[in-house]
Amino acid sequence: MVGELPGIGPGDVDTSAPSQWRYAAALALPELAPVSLGEGRTPLLERELAGLRVLLKNEAVNPTASFKDRGTTVMVSALRAQGVKAILEDSSGNGGSSVAAYAAAAGMRATILTPETTSPSKITQSRLHGASVELIPGSRQDTADEALRRSRSVFYSSHNWHPQFLEGTKLIAYEIWEDLGFTAPSVIVTPAGAGSLVLGCAIGFGELHRAGAISRVPRILVSQPARCGPLVAALQAGDDEVSPGDWTPTMAEGTSIARPVRDREVLAAIRASGGAATAVAENDLGPAVLELARTGIYTEPTSAQIVPALRRFAASGQITPDDQVVAIVTGSGLKAGAVMARLAETACRQVLGPLTST
Numbered sequence: 001m002v003g004e005l006p007g008i009g010p011g012d013v014d015t016s017a018p019s020q021w022r023y024a025a026a027l028a029l030p031e032l033a034p035v036s037l038g039e040g041r042t043p044l045l046e047r048e049l050a051g052l053r054v055l056l057k058n059e060a061v062n063p064t065a066s067f068k069d070r071g072t073t074v075m076v077s078a079l080r081a082q083g084v085k086a087i088l089e090d091s092s093g094n095g096g097s098s099v100a101a102y103a104a105a106a107g108m109r110a111t112i113l114t115p116e117t118t119s120p121s122k123i124t125q126s127r128l129h130g131a132s133v134e135l136i137p138g139s140r141q142d143t144a145d146e147a148l149r150r151s152r153s154v155f156y157s158s159h160n161w162h163p164q165f166l167e168g169t170k171l172i173a174y175e176i177w178e179d180l181g182f183t184a185p186s187v188i189v190t191p192a193g194a195g196s197l198v199l200g201c202a203i204g205f206g207e208l209h210r211a212g213a214i215s216r217v218p219r220i221l222v223s224q225p226a227r228c229g230p231l232v233a234a235l236q237a238g239d240d241e242v243s244p245g246d247w248t249p250t251m252a253e254g255t256s257i258a259r260p261v262r263d264r265e266v267l268a269a270i271r272a273s274g275g276a277a278t279a280v281a282e283n284d285l286g287p288a289v290l291e292l293a294r295t296g297i298y299t300e301p302t303s304a305q306i307v308p309a310l311r312r313f314a315a316s317g318q319i320t321p322d323d324q325v326v327a328i329v330t331g332s333g334l335k336a337g338a339v340m341a342r343l344a345e346t347a348c349r350q351v352l353g354p355l356t357s358t
Contacts, residue, residue: 173204
């Protein structure tokens with residue numbers, strides 16, 4: 001990662017910039033010429049969930065419909081400045097479609113490796129941006145392993161490895177800070193797969209604290225699907241790194257990462273914030289999607305897991321009624337069309353009974 005930076009104050013925010021590049025002064029490379037699609041400036045929406053008043057940071061309205069655009073814009077800007085012309089990316093879907101879009105905007109060739117089980121909507125999006133998409137048999141980890149094998153022949157711009165991706169992701173902390181009148185919430189709730197949002201929040205709020213712009217950093221509370229929760233398992237065991245587990249496929253595909261490459265850093269960040277993690281049962285994901293949809297928030301199961309996670313954190317005392325909670329909605333339901341259609345059909349059957357054709 002980039003070394004510790006001093007952070008910025010309210011006077012350093014470029015209020016004329018209509019994207020997250022308004023916080024460019026906080027970056028390690030503040031003079032980068034941006035490859036931007038207008039990422040950031042996403043809404044902070046108040047909702048009542050799990051008996052709590054919660055602020056939802058809706059990252060689904062980013063240009064490619066996920067939070068990944070925050071990191072990708074800075075990473076691709078840095079790669080273009082280096083003169084890189086062709087890049088390789090591995091992804092469970094959202095990262096790949098984000099890299100495909102920003103590579104197109106930068107005039108780069110992109111090759112995206114993704115598991116063959118990835119949602120078709122995400123694959124289509126990447127291909128329409130002009131990327132070459134290859135479907136890899138097996139798990140998400142098999143895709144990452146294949147990318148490493150190919151990295152000898154093409155620039156491997158893995159968003160999970162590249163430090164400039166985290167530099168962009170950390171700007172969500174600065175944006176939440178500005179959203180809240182230049183203060184910090186007491187709690188951040190976020191899904192985690194590789195953990196880039198965890199690290200982004202930890203880095204960003206840490207910088208703001210060093211700058212004296214906030215009095216304390218938020219506790220970072222993390223959710224993972226029970227079918228693939230290596231970070232949760234490591235935290236519960238008191239381990240400093242994840243261990244191999246018998247993980248199975250989950251509807252929350254964006255967090256289905258068995259071996260996060262920055263696991264030690266992610267675990268340390270959660271602990272340093274005074275945070276915690278919880279595993280969400282598979283049969284809680286569909287109802288969570290529907291619950292959010294009935295409040296106007298259309299998000300994929302990966303994001304919707306924050307709803308049952310909020311209930312578990314409230315029940316365990318990790319969140320109290322006195323906390324100001326910001327929960328991050330990481331991606332749009334439009335990215336997981338097939339899954340969302342099945343959930344809608346199930347909901348209709350529950351209300352209307354068996355559907356028959358005429």
